[in-house]
Amino acid sequence: MRLFVPRALFVAFLVASASALAHGVRPPVAEACGSETHTARGVVRSFGPERKFVNIAHEKIEGYMMAMTMSFEPRGSGQLEGLAVGDNVAFTFTATEDGRRLIDAITKK
Numbered sequence: 064m065r066l067f068v069p070r071a072l073f074v075a076f077l078v079a080s081a082s083a084l085a086h087g088v089r090p091p092v093a094e095a096c097g098s099e100t101h102t103a104r105g106v107v108r109s110f111g112p113e114r115k116f117v118n119i120a121h122e123k124i125e126g127y128m129m130a131m132t133m134s135f136e137p138r139g140s141g142q143l144e145g146l147a148v149g150d151n152v153a154f155t156f157t158a159t160e161d162g163r164r165l166i167d168a169i170t171k172k
């Protein structure tokens with residue numbers, strides 16, 4: 064019985080994460096041709112002024128790039144709230160034709 068609650072919470076967390084990731088991966092219908100959406104994992108390294116961007120040391124992103132540290136832009140204000148330097152995160156982002164990397168969804172792991 065002692066393990067029931069944490070395990071249930073963990074399962075709920077996995078389901079929520081999977082659904083968030085699946086949502087982010089769905090090709091955005093209204094998006095211009097040429098943009099690509101990717102999923103990634105990494106560690107928050109720093110934030111830009113007013114959290115206009117976040118530098119993340121990301122793992123290898125299949126079909127996109129090797130592991131490295133780079134910046135990502137939140138789509139909306141408040142999207143990076145609750146995150147701190149050192150947090151492990153899973154996120155989806157859209158790489159636009161003009162070279163921006165917009166975060167669609169980001170969750171702490």
Ligand SMILES: [Cu+2]
Pocket residue numbers: 121128129130131132133
């Ligand atoms: Cu990179």
